[in-house]
Amino acid sequence: MLAETICSAASAAGLGIAAVTAYRKRFLAAARIAAYSLVPIGLVLTGVVDWIAGIAFRPSVWIGFGLLAVAWLLFMTTRAIERRGVGTRKERKAAARAAQSEAIAPAASAPSLGSGLPATRTQARPKAKPQQQSASSGEDFSDIEAILKKHGI
Known part of the structure; x- marks a missing residue:
């Protein structure tokens, strides 16, 4: 009853403001x-206001909203943890093994002896460029990491 009265008063006030604006x-x-201004009175006449008032004043509805909020918080927390890179134990072990295998013998498949000829300038350049590129890309990533840490991400 109170909600219908409030909606009717809001509609009447809105129509009064509309009349002054038209003047x-x-x-x-x-x-x-x-x-x-016609929307609130239309909601009253269709029964939507009674339905909403019935929902708003029942404790079981508020418990349901609380449970939905808890579920949403759990979803968001798990997504944030996933994005930070904390995965499952299997994922961490696999990443550690991959990093360890790369660190032990990164060029194990390359022959240990050259062709027996002295190295020329053209042979030395390709070896130096990947090191420079990886160093510069590492610097780029460190800058990005610093920015992300600064913003708390």
């Missing part, structure tokens, strides 16, 4: 205000 020769704004 000032601002018909487009007056029509828009009138449309907005």
Whole structure:
């Protein structure tokens, strides 16, 4: 009953404001205000306000909203943990093994003896460029990591 009275009063006030706006020769704004002011009384007449009031004042509904909020928090927490890179134990072990195997023998498949000819400048350049590129890309990533840490990500 109280909700219907409030909605009716809001509609009446809105229609009054629309009339004053139309009196000032601002018909487009007056029509828009009138449309907005008719919505609350329309909701009362269709029964939506009774339905919402019935939901708002039942404790079981609020318990349900609380449970939905807890579920949403759990989803968001697990997503944040996944994004930080803390995976399952299997994923961490696999990543550790991959890093360890790379560190032990990164060029194990390459022959240990050269062709027996002295190295020329062309042979030395390709070896130096990947090191420079990896160093510069490492610097780029450290800059990005610093920015992300600064923003708490």
